[in-house]
Amino acid sequence: MSVTKDHTVSDGTPRFPVTLRCGFCLTLNRIDLVRAESRPRCGECAKPMLLDRPVKVQEEDFERTVLQAGSPVLVDFYADWCAPCKMVAPLMDEMAHEHTGRLLVVKVDTDQAPGIAQRFQIRSIPTVILFVDGLEVERSLGFEPERVRRLVEEGVA
Ligand SMILES: [Zn+2]
Numbered sequence: 001m002s003v004t005k006d007h008t009v010s011d012g013t014p015r016f017p018v019t020l021r022c023g024f025c026l027t028l029n030r031i032d033l034v035r036a037e038s039r040p041r042c043g044e045c046a047k048p049m050l051l052d053r054p055v056k057v058q059e060e061d062f063e064r065t066v067l068q069a070g071s072p073v074l075v076d077f078y079a080d081w082c083a084p085c086k087m088v089a090p091l092m093d094e095m096a097h098e099h100t101g102r103l104l105v106v107k108v109d110t111d112q113a114p115g116i117a118q119r120f121q122i123r124s125i126p127t128v129i130l131f132v133d134g135l136e137v138e139r140s141l142g143f144e145p146e147r148v149r150r151l152v153e154e155g156v157a
Contacts, residue, residue: 016071018104019064020055022047028064034072036101052100054092059113067134069096069104072155074148077117077127087143088126095152102156130155 016033026115027044037052054076066073076092078085089107096105110117110125120129120136128152129139137155140147 014102016069016102016104018069018071019061020049020104021058021061021065022049023055028061032088033104034101051096051104052108053096054089054105056071057106057108059108059116062108062113062116066106069134070129071102071104071130072137072152073104073106074152074155075129076105077110077120077122077129078107078125079109079111082125084143085126088128091143091145091148092128095148099152099156103152107133 014034017030018033019028019030021028021041022045024047025042025045027042029040029043029049030068031040031049031051033051040049041047042049042052055065057075066075074095076085076088076093092105092107095103099105108116110122116122124141126143127139127141128144128148130137132155139153140151
């Protein structure tokens with residue numbers, strides 16, 4: 001099936017292929033985000049792939065899960081010891097819930113992903129970045145809910 005540049009198939013259905021690791025058995029699954037509402041299951045262990053909430057991404061998966069995603073991706077760079085990051089977490093939950101099927105929301109623990117943090121010049125946390133087609137579109141530093149909401153609205157439009 002041919003996919004046009006605006007990520008639709010011939011009948012106009014959006015198509016957002018993403019590669020995600022199963023939270024249970026850690027197998028990589030390739031799934032279409034637009035199927036999120038129908039609760040896709042892991043091809044290996046058949047447990048549900050939960051797409052209406054942020055997904056934790058390790059450094060080794062960043063390239064294929066975030067940069068090669070067919071959907072916009074909102075990335076929350078955080079660390080467990082960071083108090084302001086705990087204010088951003090519910091906002092990420094909200095974004096994932098509100099835009100299920102159109103936006104992939106992931107979180108990256110910068111302590112466990114130093115290479116990624118360096119590559120994207122994360123100098124303070126929390127930092128939230130919107131990626132589209134593997135490129136950074138915009139970033140938000142600290143707790144900026146209005147800014148994050150606006151960039152997501154623009155990103156999924
Ligand atoms: Zn699995």
